[in-house]
Each structure stands twice: as structure tokens, then as C-alpha cells.
Amino acid sequence: MTSLEPISELKLEGITKRFPGVLACDGITLDVRRGEVLALVGENGAGKTTLMNIIMGLYRPDSGTISVNGEVVQFRAPGDAYARGIGMVHQHFMLVPNMTVAENLAMGLKDLHHFMRLDIKGAAKKIREVSERYELPVNPDAYIWQLSVGEQQRVELVKTLCLGARLLILDEPTSALTPQETDDLIERLQRMASELAIIFISHKLNEVKALSDRVSILRHGAVVFNGHTANHEPSELAALMTGHEVTLPRNEGSGGQGTPLLSVRQLRVRGDRGNLALDGLDLELRAGEVLGVAGVSGNGQREFADALAGLRPVESGEILFQGRNLANNTPRQIIDSGMGYVPEDRQTEGIVPSFSVKDNLILKDFASKQFSRLSYLSRKEIDRNAEQLKERFDIRCPSTSTATGSLSGGNIQKVILAREIARGPKALVAVYPTRGIDMGAQEFIHSQLLERRREGIGIILISEELEEVMNLSDRIAVIYKGRILKVLPAVEATRERLGILMAGLTDTDPPPAAGAPSIPAAGAAHE
Amino acid sequence: MNKQKVIFGGTVIIAVSLVAALLVALVLLAIGASPLATYKTILTGPLSDLFGVTEVLVRSVPLLLVGLGIAISFRSGILNIGAEGQIQMGVLAATATALALPHLSKGFLLPLVLLAGALGGAIWGGIAGWLRARLQVNEILSTVMLNYIAAQIHTFLLRGPMLDPNELETGSGTPQSMRLPDASFLDQIVPGTRLHTGLILALVAALLVWVLLWKTTLGYRMRAAGAGAKAARYAGIPVERYLIIAMLLAGGFAGLAGAVEVTGVHHRAIEGISSGYGFAGIVVALFGMLHPGGIIPSSVFFGILLIGADMTQRSARVPANMVLVLQGVIILAIVSGQSFLRNPYAQERLMRWLAGLAPWLFKSKKGVQP
Ligand SMILES: Nc1ncnc2c1ncn2[C@@H]1O[C@H](COP(=O)(O)OP(=O)(O)O)[C@@H](O)[C@H]1O
Numbered sequence: 055m056t057s058l059e060p061i062s063e064l065k066l067e068g069i070t071k072r073f074p075g076v077l078a079c080d081g082i083t084l085d086v087r088r089g090e091v092l093a094l095v096g097e098n099g100a101g102k103t104t105l106m107n108i109i110m111g112l113y114r115p116d117s118g119t120i121s122v123n124g125e126v127v128q129f130r131a132p133g134d135a136y137a138r139g140i141g142m143v144h145q146h147f148m149l150v151p152n153m154t155v156a157e158n159l160a161m162g163l164k165d166l167h168h169f170m171r172l173d174i175k176g177a178a179k180k181i182r183e184v185s186e187r188y189e190l191p192v193n194p195d196a197y198i199w200q201l202s203v204g205e206q207q208r209v210e211l212v213k214t215l216c217l218g219a220r221l222l223i224l225d226e227p228t229s230a231l232t233p234q235e236t237d238d239l240i241e242r243l244q245r246m247a248s249e250l251a252i253i254f255i256s257h258k259l260n261e262v263k264a265l266s267d268r269v270s271i272l273r274h275g276a277v278v279f280n281g282h283t284a285n286h287e288p289s290e291l292a293a294l295m296t297g298h299e300v301t302l303p304r305n306e307g308s309g310g311q312g313t314p315l316l317s318v319r320q321l322r323v324r325g326d327r328g329n330l331a332l333d334g335l336d337l338e339l340r341a342g343e344v345l346g347v348a349g350v351s352g353n354g355q356r357e358f359a360d361a362l363a364g365l366r367p368v369e370s371g372e373i374l375f376q377g378r379n380l381a382n383n384t385p386r387q388i389i390d391s392g393m394g395y396v397p398e399d400r401q402t403e404g405i406v407p408s409f410s411v412k413d414n415l416i417l418k419d420f421a422s423k424q425f426s427r428l429s430y431l432s433r434k435e436i437d438r439n440a441e442q443l444k445e446r447f448d449i450r451c452p453s454t455s456t457a458t459g460s461l462s463g464g465n466i467q468k469v470i471l472a473r474e475i476a477r478g479p480k481a482l483v484a485v486y487p488t489r490g491i492d493m494g495a496q497e498f499i500h501s502q503l504l505e506r507r508r509e510g511i512g513i514i515l516i517s518e519e520l521e522e523v524m525n526l527s528d529r530i531a532v533i534y535k536g537r538i539l540k541v542l543p544a545v546e547a548t549r550e551r552l553g554i555l556m557a558g559l560t561d562t563d564p565p566p567a568a569g570a571p572s573i574p575a576a577g578a579a580h581e
Numbered sequence: 582m583n584k585q586k587v588i589f590g591g592t593v594i595i596a597v598s599l600v601a602a603l604l605v606a607l608v609l610l611a612i613g614a615s616p617l618a619t620y621k622t623i624l625t626g627p628l629s630d631l632f633g634v635t636e637v638l639v640r641s642v643p644l645l646l647v648g649l650g651i652a653i654s655f656r657s658g659i660l661n662i663g664a665e666g667q668i669q670m671g672v673l674a675a676t677a678t679a680l681a682l683p684h685l686s687k688g689f690l691l692p693l694v695l696l697a698g699a700l701g702g703a704i705w706g707g708i709a710g711w712l713r714a715r716l717q718v719n720e721i722l723s724t725v726m727l728n729y730i731a732a733q734i735h736t737f738l739l740r741g742p743m744l745d746p747n748e749l750e751t752g753s754g755t756p757q758s759m760r761l762p763d764a765s766f767l768d769q770i771v772p773g774t775r776l777h778t779g780l781i782l783a784l785v786a787a788l789l790v791w792v793l794l795w796k797t798t799l800g801y802r803m804r805a806a807g808a809g810a811k812a813a814r815y816a817g818i819p820v821e822r823y824l825i826i827a828m829l830l831a832g833g834f835a836g837l838a839g840a841v842e843v844t845g846v847h848h849r850a851i852e853g854i855s856s857g858y859g860f861a862g863i864v865v866a867l868f869g870m871l872h873p874g875g876i877i878p879s880s881v882f883f884g885i886l887l888i889g890a891d892m893t894q895r896s897a898r899v900p901a902n903m904v905l906v907l908q909g910v911i912i913l914a915i916v917s918g919q920s921f922l923r924n925p926y927a928q929e930r931l932m933r934w935l936a937g938l939a940p941w942l943f944k945s946k947k948g949v950q951p
């Protein structure tokens with residue numbers, strides 16, 4: 055648009071930003087040039103988003119300078135940054151759901167504002183141009199609410215490019231995407247990178263490895279590492295990011311021999327659009343095992359989890375839990391029977407965001423004898439419980455009175471896990487438990503799950519991350535179009551084999567190499 | 582952390598009030614009145630003598646009661662716009678009960694009448710709650726419609742079955758009920774004024790609502806249902822049930838306000854007895870941040886505005902309806918202020934600006950860390 059000259063270099067020097075009680079950015083020096091992808095990694099709370107907001111002019115730094123093409127600039131609002139060719143896709147999308155793609159763009163593009171009229175056609179034209187040029191297919195006339203998360207992500211990219219950005223800041227663009235959508239995005243970004251400069255924020259190191267030229271690691275607001283991505287192993291980067299060696303724990307046992315705990319028989323459940331989302335699903339969970347449910351999301355995982363929690367009517371079939379049929383019981387009855395649940399959408403299903411951490415920790419038990427007397431809440435006990443769980447589950451919050459919704463995803467998940475585990479369940483259903491969560495928290499959550507398994511709890515782990523499923527499970531069930539296509543012992547699972555099954559192709563026999571159940575041929579070797 | 586929140590919240594509230602006052606000043610200018618003189622009359626007039634003060638409190642009693650009910654419903658995630666109708670049903674139920682049992686002693690009759698009023702309002706609110714919980718009928722629509730129905734019932738009864746026979750024979754035919762038996766009256770607190778013990782009742786109610794919402798499991802359930810319906814459902818709380826309970830309580834408080842107006846002020850049911858308290862109560866509740874501790878001062882403030890507006894009508898020739906304009910503007914200002922309160926970028930910018938303006942505000946914490 056009004057860019058003076060195309061952006062060729064962005065340089066930050068000594069950027070410092072203090073929030074009350076937190077040093078969010080501590081003298082950060084960085085630079086990124088045209089034609090390269092800089093990965094910015096760090097755990098939740100490391101200061102990545104704050105730093106990017108400073109670049110965009112949303113926050114002003116306490117000290118430090120930003121320069122574009124060698125000239126010092128001071129942005130007061132995102133519009134100033136766009137004028138110099140810098141644009142950002144925020145972690146939480148900023149699209150209006152009941153408007154079309156073109157309308158969303160037209161709102162932000164001053165050129166299209168004519169007297170009393172928005173030039174929607176002009177916006178659509180511009181979108182087509184940009185989406186063709188950068189190979190980012192989007193339909194300008196589609197309504198945002200009709201689009202999948204991955205498509206919305208593309209719309210955000212196109213919008214940012216239409217607004218004139220040639221340096222793209224992508225704040226955790228993959229945290230809400232499925233693995234398939236993630237691969238697609240990374241591929242597209244790779245193709246775009248030659249003409250643009252990209253700052254790519256993530257804490258998934260395989261993505262960083264795949265995409266970036268250079269990597270900078272942020273810890274507690276300071277840059278602790280700068281280097282060329284190709285020269286460093288993910289494990290090395292992980293250690294720098296977390297400040298200690300990270301080894302995601304593995305399930306070394308071969309369970310599946312415990313007593314049967316939960317058996318699901320011929321379960322049929324309808325989805326939101328009235329379709330049969332589960333069409334005769336059979337599954338058996340034993341005590342002391344982790345049963346992974348792998349599948350491309352949208353194959354009935356959500357409906358399965360909902361039915362197990364009593365939140366979706368069961369049309370036919372049984373959910374036998376310790377001999378009792380829980381199908382169509384109320385959520386309360388199911389909770390009381392000893393089922394724990396870590397829901398898919400932690401922000402809205404797992405917690406009440408405006409409630410304090412301590413209040414969320416009693417969300418299922420506030421009426422129990424422990425936390426209330428004569429329907430009067432026992433605040434002392436609630437506080438004590440919260441302090442204890444905060445300690446035990448390493449929940450990082452300023453205090454247990456903090457609003458839970460303001461915590462990072464990893465810490466919210468720890469609150470939920472703490473609540474569910476402290477109730478002493480016999481079975482636990484965990485749906486995408488580490489989606490979008492940083493490595494430190496992920497490591498913690500995984501080891502918690504495995505520890506519960508050792509104590510004899512049966513765990514159903516619904517996930518689309520094959521790594522996670524293969525690491526944690528005793529047995530893996532592949533879900534496809536509302537049925538379990540196959541259940542196989544985790545030791546026989548390989549990425550390839552699961553991938554084939556998840557695509558709906560039945561493999562008849564284990565691959566020849568795994569005739570003896572030793573270490574799988576292409577599986578993650580772990581020494 | 583918290584200190585910053587308080588400073589920020591306080592600044593936003595002050596700004597909201599100033600903006601509202603400014604906008605209304607423009608309207609006043611447009612109708613040819615002097616904003617300064619009008620504001621002076623409104624804010625100082627009512628409090629210049631004991632009578633004024635008691636009248637302010639007389640107004641704030643129904644505002645407080647209604648506001649408490651509104652707070653319960655809003656906190657439970659249901660937007661009750663129907664307090665006006667619920668008040669009228671409370672008035673009718675209270676009046677009918679008092680007239681039907683004239684020989685009961687005060688110790689029995691007064692509580693019974695107040696209870697009847699609360700029950701009348703509760704039923705009216707409960708209908709809307711039930712419609713929403715069971716049939717997904719939008720509560721804003723249903724409560725507004727129920728307001729019309731209540732108003733018609735009220736008018737019909739006062740002009741027909743409940744009309745005072747004396748009015749028919751000797752009077753002018755004013756639509757009003759018979760005078761209630763003395764045993765159903767709330768006592769006066771200050772002799773010679775209209776201030777009655779309903780004030781104490783309302784203050785106790787405020788305390789009870791606070792205990793209910795923040796100290797009991799029922800309040801916890803209602804707030805969870807309101808602040809995160811989905812999560813509440815996942816946690817086994819039957820959200821629909823608490824929507825109904827919240828509306829029963831909200832209606833009950835509005836009905837009680839109606840009963841208090843009958844037994845404390847008018848001593849009979851008259852037309853226009855709710856005089857907009859049902860709508861003003863919404864503003865009172867929002868201005869009081871949906872918390873009893875805020876709603877008490879907020880109800881007094883709006884009591885001042887109501888009395889002040891009457892005074893300006895007489896002294897400054899500004900129509901008393903200007904209060905409605907002010908109420909509307911305040912709602913708009915509050916709602917915009919709240920979205921501002923949630924915006925962290927705005928917060929950062931304002932704090933930076935304040936820090937430049939008044940560094941002493943931030944003295945304590947600065948420079949602790951190296
Ligand atoms: N508006 C704010 N007010 C106060 N503290 C904030 C604000 N925004 C971020 N923080 C704090 O700054 C730190 C860095 O946060 P952030 O930049 O969001 O981290 P990241 O994006 O790396 O996860 C965190 O400790 C966070 O709590």
C-alpha cells in the first residue's frame with residue numbers, strides 16, 4: 055500500500071517490557087530479513103506474544119528500538135506497522151463469523167471505503183489475486199462460520215497479505231490445527247517464504263525444524279539462543295527452551311491384562327447435524343491401561359466423548375462401566391460413578407473462565423461434604439485444597455484467586471487434570487489433552503497420565519497426535535467413520551500403519567517385519 | 582496486580598460517568614436548559630433537607646430490591662427485562678391477600694402479604710425461566726411480552742374486580758383498590774415522612790443475596806451456570822434447572838418490591854405504582870456491577886436522580902423524563918466501558934498515560950526488580 059520501500063530487514067534492539075510483577079521482555083535483540091523464516095520458540099509465558107504486539111504497535115516498549123530497513127521506527131498502532139509492510143496473524147483469529155471473507159477484508163482496508171459504501175467486489179478481486187499468487191485457496195464469498203479452522207487460518211493469511219504485509223508474524227498458527235492442516239500450512243508457508251519474511255512462533259519443534267532457517271529461543275523474556283535451525287537437533291532446542299533435558303515419558307509396560315472396566319457395545323450416537331456420528335462402536339477398556347483412540351478428527355471422537363460424559367443422547371448400544379449401563383445417564387450420575395473427564399475444549403468445557411482457580415478446582419465437588427456444610431461453602435477447605443493441588447500439579451498462577459481463563463493453556467489443563475485426578479476416578483477420558491500446549495506442560499501431563507495408569511486407573515486417550523498416542527498407549531484403537539476399525543497393541547503400531555488405518559484402509563496383517571512383536575520397523579526408536 | 586485493576590476499574594467508571602453526563606448535557610443544551618444548573622439541582626437538591634433524604638431512600642428501596650433480583654438473574658446467565666411486570670403481579674397478589682384477610686393480626690398479615698407479593702412476582706418470572714429452560718424461548722422476548730400481559734391484567738383488575746367500591750359510588754372513579762387494613766402496613770422509620778421499614782428489609786435482602794451468591798452451593802451453581810454454561814454442564818450441573826430458579830428468585834424480588842410499595846407507601850394498589858422501577862432496576866444493577874455491595878449505593882444514587890429530576894421539572898423547567906435519557910446513556914456508557922475493561926491493550930495504554938500524569942499512583946512497586 056503506502057510502503058515506502060519493500061521491507062528488507064526488521065531489527066529489534068534491547069526491547070524491554072515490564073508488566074506489573076512480570077518482566078515480559080528482557081532486552082531482546084533479534085532480526086529477520088527478506089526471504090527467510092525465523093522461528094521464535096519458547097514456552098507459554100516466555101514473552102513471545104508480547105514481543106510481537108510490541109512490533110505491531112499494540113504495546114509500547116519500556117526501552118529498546120525497532121528499525122525497518124535500518125531506519126528507526128515507532129509504531130503507535132497496527133496500522134503504522136502495516137504501512138511499513140509488517141502484518142500479524144494473531145493466535146486467536148480476529149474474523150467476524152457471520153460475515154463473508156470479502157466483507158471481513160473490506161472492513162480493514164481503507165482503500166475500499168467509499169462514501170456510504172464498502173467495495174465488496176474490490177475486496178473479492180483482491181482476495182482472488184493474492185490467493186492465486188501465494189497459492190492460498192480461499193473463497194471470498196464464503197461465510198467465516200462455514201470454514202474449518204484451517205481455512206480460517208488461510209483467510210487470516212490472505213487478509214494480512216491483502217493489507218500489504220510482506221513481513222508476516224504468525225503467532226502459534228498451528229496450535230488449533232489438526233496434524234493434517236498443520237502439514238498443509240507448513241507446506242504453503244515454505245513456498246511463500248522466498249518472497250516474504252516470516253516470523254513463525256511455535257513450541258512444536260518438528261514444525262520449527264521443517265520450516266525455519268533460523269531459530270531464536272526465548273525463556274523468561276530473554277533470548278537464550280540464536281542459531282541456524284539445520285545445525286541443531288530438536289532435543290537440543292527443547293532443552294534450551296525448557297531449561298532442562300526434556301524426555302517425553304513413554305509407556306514401557308504392555309498392559310491390557312487388567313480386569314475389564316468399561317465396555318462400549320454397538321454404540322450409536324447422532325452428531326450435531328443429525329447424522330449417525332457413531333455407528334455401532336465397540337470398545338473395551340481395562341483397568342491399568344491407556345487405550346489410545348487415534349483418528350483424523352471428525353470421525354466421531356467428539357460424539358464418543360460426549361456420550362461417555364452423558365452430554366449427548368445415546369440412540370442405542372451400551373456403555374457398561376463396572377457392570378452398570380451408563381448410556382443416557384445424566385452427567386452427574388456418570389461423574390458419581392467414578393468417571394473422570396478432560397474435555398476437548400478446555401476454555402469453555404473444562405473450566406468457567408471467569409471463576410478463580412480454586413473455584414474451578416471444586417467444579418464437580420462443591421456440594422460434597424468436604425467443601426460444604428449444609429449447602430454453605432467451606433472457604434477454608436476450598437483454599438486448602440487449591441493450595442495443595444497447585445503445589446502437587448505445578449499450576450503456575452499468581453494466586454489461586456486468579457481468574458482461570460487468564461492462565462496459559464498448559465496451566466488451564468493442569469487445573470482440569472488436578473480436579474479430575476484428585477477426585478480419584480476409576481476411569482479417565484482425556485480428549486486431545488495436550489493440543490496447543492508447550493513441551494514442559496506436555497511432559498508433565500503425560501507423566502501424570504502414566505502415573506495414574508500405574509495406580510490402576512483405566513485411561514481412554516483420544517488424540518490425533520500419533521506421537522502422543524504411540525508414546526502413552528498400551529493398545530491403540532483406530533476410529534474411522536464412527537466405528538473402531540481395528541485395535542492393535544501399541545508395540546505393533548507404527549506411524550505408517552496407523553496412517554493407513556486412519557485413512558480407512560483396513561490392513562489385513564501386521565507388516566512382515568513385525569512378525570515377532572519386537573521393536574517396530576519404522577517406529578520411534580527410543581534409546 | 583490487584584492495585585492496578587482497582588485503579589483501572591475506577592478510572593473507567595469515572596470516565597463512564599463523565600461521558601454520560603457530557604452526553605446528557607448536550608441533550609439539555611438542545612432543549613434550551615442549562616446543564617450546570619440542572620446537574621446542580623439534581624445532585625444537591627434532594628439532599629438539602631431531611632425530607633429530601635427520606636424521599637430519596639423511599640425511592641431507593643424498590644430500586645434496591647429489583648436490582649438484587651436482576652443481579653441474581655444476570656449472574657445466572659439470564660437477562661430479565663421483566664421486572665416491571667413482576668412488580669405489578671406482586672402488587673396485585675399482595676393487595677388481594679391483604680384485602681382477603683383483613684382480620685388477621687399484624688404479626689401474621691404483614692409477612693403473609695409480603696410473601697404473597699414475592700410469590701406473585703416469582704410465578705411471573707418463573708414462567709419466563711421455564712420457557713427458556715424447556716422450550717429455548719429467548720428470555721428477553723418473553724419477559725418483555727409478559728410485561729405487557731401483566732400491565733393489562735393490572736389495569737383490568739384495578740378498573741374491574743378490584744376497584745374500590747367507594748370510588749364507584751362517591752369518588753371520581755380513579756382506578757385503585759380499596760385501602761388495605763392497617764395491620765398490613767410497614768411501619769414508618771422517621772415519623773412525618775414516608776420512609777418505612779422496607780428499607781431495613783431491603784438491606785437485609787442485600788446481605789442475603791450476597792451470602793446466597795458467594796457463600797452457598799446454590800449460588801455457586803447459579804454463577805457457574807451463568808458464567809460458563811457449557812463447563813457447568815460438563816461438571817454435572819443441570820443448567821436449565823438453575824435458570825428457572827434464578828428467574829423465580831429475580832421475579833420474587835421484584836414482586837417483593839411491589840408488595841413493599843403497597844404496604845409501605847401507597848397502602849393500596851394504584852395505577853402506575855411500579856413507575857418504571859422495573860427498568861430502572863436494571864440500570865441500578867449494572868451500575869452496581871451486579872454485586873450487592875455496589876447495588877446499595879447505586880440504588881441510592883438513582884433515588885437521588887429520580888427526586889432530583891422531579892425538582893428540575895419544577896425549578897429549571899427540565900422535564901423529569903430527562904432521567905430516562907440519563908438512564909439510557911448510562912447503560913450505553915457502562916456497556917462500552919465494560920468492553921474497554923476487557924481490552925488489555927487499552928488497559929496498557931491508559932496505565933501508561935496515568936503513569937505519566939500521576940506517577941505517585943504507581944510509586945510502591947516500581948523498580949523492585951533489577
Ligand atoms: N496485558 C498484560 N498485563 C500483565 N501481564 C501480561 C500481559 N500480557 C502478558 N503478560 C505477562 O507477560 C508474560 C509473557 O506473556 P506472553 O507474551 O503472552 O507469553 P507467550 O506468548 O510467550 O506465551 C506472561 O507472564 C504474561 O502473564
Ligand SMILES: [Mg+2]
Nearest residue numbers: 102103104145
Ligand atoms: Mg502467546
